[in-house]
Amino acid sequence: MHWFANPARFMRIAEKLLPWVAGAALLSIAIGLYQGLLASPADYQQGETVRIMYVHVPSAWMAMFCYMTLAVASASFLIWKHPLADVAAQAAAPIGAGFTAMALITGALWGQPMWGTWWVWDARLTSVLILFFLYLGYIALVNAFDEPERGARAGAILALVGVVNVPIIKFSVDWWNTLHQPASLTRLDAPAIDPAMLSPLLLMALGFQLYFVVVLIIRMRAILTARRIRALHMVEPGE
Amino acid sequence: MKGFAAIIRRELKLAMRQGSDAAIALIFFVVVVALFPLGVGPEPGVLERISGGVVWIGALLAAMLSLDRLFQADHEDGGLDLLVMAPWPLEVLVLAKCLAHWLVTGLPIMLISPLLGLLLHMNTEAYFTLLAAMALGTPVLSLIGAVGAALVLGARRAGVLVSLLVLPLTVPVLIFGVSAVEAAAIGQGAGPHLMLLGALLLAAIPLCPWAAAAALRQAVT
Numbered sequence: 001m002h003w004f005a006n007p008a009r010f011m012r013i014a015e016k017l018l019p020w021v022a023g024a025a026l027l028s029i030a031i032g033l034y035q036g037l038l039a040s041p042a043d044y045q046q047g048e049t050v051r052i053m054y055v056h057v058p059s060a061w062m063a064m065f066c067y068m069t070l071a072v073a074s075a076s077f078l079i080w081k082h083p084l085a086d087v088a089a090q091a092a093a094p095i096g097a098g099f100t101a102m103a104l105i106t107g108a109l110w111g112q113p114m115w116g117t118w119w120v121w122d123a124r125l126t127s128v129l130i131l132f133f134l135y136l137g138y139i140a141l142v143n144a145f146d147e148p149e150r151g152a153r154a155g156a157i158l159a160l161v162g163v164v165n166v167p168i169i170k171f172s173v174d175w176w177n178t179l180h181q182p183a184s185l186t187r188l189d190a191p192a193i194d195p196a197m198l199s200p201l202l203l204m205a206l207g208f209q210l211y212f213v214v215v216l217i218i219r220m221r222a223i224l225t226a227r228r229i230r231a232l233h234m235v236e237p238g239e
Numbered sequence: 240m241k242g243f244a245a246i247i248r249r250e251l252k253l254a255m256r257q258g259s260d261a262a263i264a265l266i267f268f269v270v271v272v273a274l275f276p277l278g279v280g281p282e283p284g285v286l287e288r289i290s291g292g293v294v295w296i297g298a299l300l301a302a303m304l305s306l307d308r309l310f311q312a313d314h315e316d317g318g319l320d321l322l323v324m325a326p327w328p329l330e331v332l333v334l335a336k337c338l339a340h341w342l343v344t345g346l347p348i349m350l351i352s353p354l355l356g357l358l359l360h361m362n363t364e365a366y367f368t369l370l371a372a373m374a375l376g377t378p379v380l381s382l383i384g385a386v387g388a389a390l391v392l393g394a395r396r397a398g399v400l401v402s403l404l405v406l407p408l409t410v411p412v413l414i415f416g417v418s419a420v421e422a423a424a425i426g427q428g429a430g431p432h433l434m435l436l437g438a439l440l441l442a443a444i445p446l447c448p449w450a451a452a453a454a455l456r457q458a459v460t
Contacts, residue, residue: 126410130407130410133403133406134407137400137403140403141390141391141404144391144394144395144397144400145393145394145395146395150457150458154390154394154458157450157453157454157457158390158404160450161386164408
């Protein structure tokens with residue numbers, strides 16, 4: 001990790017990596033969408049609406065994954081003062097908020113035909129909504145200070161406090177009797193899902209993951225460049 | 240322990256001398272709860288049904304309103320730097336601050352809540368449960384609020400921001416507090432809900448001062 005603790009070196013590596021990751025993301029999302037929307041069977045109970053799941057489930061996974069990225073980056077920023085960690089945290093937060101919003105919206109679109117309602121106040125939905133608020137709170141806090149350094153540190157502590165919500169989201173379907181169904185994939189026995197549906201789901205999940213990496217790199221580069229501009233302005237205030 | 244007692248004495252003395260600050264939160268609580276019958280209509284059946292939730296939301300908002308009292312004044316006059324440099328662990332001092340904050344705002348809110356329950360036609364069975372749930376829940380609000388109040392020190396529009404940060408984290412208190420009152424109102428035992436509230440309090444007592452102290456340290460350096 002220390003080898004990467006150099007913004008210039010990171011920028012160089014990211015530059016080379018970006019087209020490959022972007023291509024892979026595009027490819028797996030394209031194949032995943034084709035399989036999910038056209039080449040996979042409709043569900044015997046849910047009918048065609050099951051196809052919403054190929055977007056909904058990966059979005060929800062990514063919403064949690066982004067928060068864990070945010071938390072791990074925040075921890076390494078606070079503990080080891082890693083110079084790229086706060087950049088990564090600040091870059092990841094809006095992406096995570098976007099994935100959370102997408103999970104909530106696609107969930108509502110699926111819930112309307114299947115549950116007969118756009119929204120229910122069950123434990124899974126409520127805790128994901130809280131996750132969305134946590135992202136918004138983090139973004140608001142980081143931008144609320146005149147010195148960026150101060151905002152980064154305050155935001156890092158908030159991100160770590162918010163980690164309590166992640167296990168609540170994960171286990172909410174087991175702890176409470178909810179309308180939202182429990183996990184179908186991460187079970188001790190075989191996944192409760194047909195292979196024809198599993199393959200587009202995993203492809204979409206992979207594609208979303210790669211998409212996250214692409215946007216993260218682009219956003220980190222933007223933040224680093226903005227910092228550099230700020231530093232240059234400080235050296236030559238007249239410019 | 241000397242530092243702990245000294246902080247509580249100081250906070251209480253300050254609150255006594257400028258009593259209006261604590262009173263404002265209490266009046267705000269009463270006004271918010273009194274608005275609900277005007278908003279949803281005065282039918283006793285409806286009010287009885289929502290009374291537990293209304294009292295809890297009022298308490299939550301009143302607690303948010305009083306959070307800027309916690310560290311803001313000390314941050315402005317430099318007292319916070321002395322607290323950070325004091326020979327006692329900052330976590331203990333933060334805990335003392337939270338306890339003092341609860342004594343000044345949480346305790347009056349808790350004591351007046353049955354009266355507001357009366358105004359909302361709450362089932363008389365539920366009053367003791369409401370008091371017990373408030374006694375366990377309002378300290379958690381002060382503790383979680385301390386983390387938020389410490390994080391926003393020196394931020395722009397800190398008052399609004401602290402509510403945005405803290406309110407999502409207080410949802411468990413609201414859920415179990417309301418379900419305790421509702422269980423008691425329909426004659427079921429409120430025991431499990433009160434135990435969960437107690438568990439939240441026991442978890443918040445060590446964790447929140449720790450996080451708040453970390454936030455205070457980075458605010459003064």
